[in-house]
Amino acid sequence: AFLGVFCKPIIVTLPLTLMVIEIFLLEEKDLKTLKGWIRLLPYIGVAAIVPVLLSLWYLDSAKLSDVSQMTRLTESISRTEYLFTQFNVLMNYLKLFVLPLNQNLDYDFPLAQTLMEWPTFFSFLILLGLLFLAGALFKRNRLLSFCIVFFFGTLSLESSIFPLPDVIFEHRLYLPIIALCLLFSYGLDVSFSCPRVRNIITVLLILFFSVMSLQRNIIWSNKYTLLGDVLSKSPNKARVHNSLGLAYAQDELYEEAVAAFTQAGFLAPAYLKAYNNRANVYRLMGQYEQALEDYEKVLSLDPDFSMGYFFRSKTNDAMGHCHEAVQDALKARKLGFPVDQ
16 A cells, blocks of 8 residues: 555545445455454555645645645546546446457547536436445445445545546556446356356357457557557557658658648647657658748647757757757756756
8 A cells, every 4th residue: 555655646546445345245354343443444444645745846845735636637628527527538448348348558539518417417327326336335245335336436536626637547446346347247247147158148149248358459469450449449640650750750651740740739739749759750851941940830739848858959059059059058057957968
């Protein structure tokens, strides 16, 4: 637990998970006794370290006064938009568990503006129904109730009111999927009393999901097949085109890289990385005038972008503009870029 606080903020859900285990599965050692709470106190204390570390990492300060800033990693999504969107995201996670089709490394997931829009309200009702089901099953079937609560609990940090730049990532399902697997296995066991039928169904499921895994492995076999798959599913997302441009640039396919970065800038006119990457490619191609234009665009978007000054310095140096090169290098150093290298 202590080591976990230096890895992922999701560790704050550990005390909650332990409490759920105590309440749902360990009746003889539940939290009705003081001893149960005392046993959990070290984990709760460790989880309390997380806000301090977030404050140090993101605010460069040990002050915890600005809680609002510390609990959001993006300003472009409001808390309500993020919460409403998460209702649809959670439904997508459940759908992927049952039938993993249309998996995507980089989703272009639509934001939900209000609760009453379709399908947000429908997703909300389904999820609310699952929570009520967990309560109803608490006395009759503790294991099923635990699985539902565990699923929601382990997603409580990333799928709640704390906005993250990416509203959905499939890897966020890795921990909650434990509960879904347990739930599904239990359901399979109680639904079919005949062992032979259970074994046949299990083998068929293993074969089906093995084929699905092999298909995904083929897509992940190289960066172009992977990015091509993402592009087919998120054609209007600037970051996807930027990633494709980086792949082309790495293989010195500069014309293709420029085209990809240009498309990224077209889709997101304020996307600084696309202009900076295109400028770097222009510089490598010896097209210094075009590179300078892009560096100007980059620095107009972010006047404190040290890397922009550094590479504009190198471009000016290559063009023989010594004074401008020195000024940009000094500016980059002042902003913290390691110019000496």
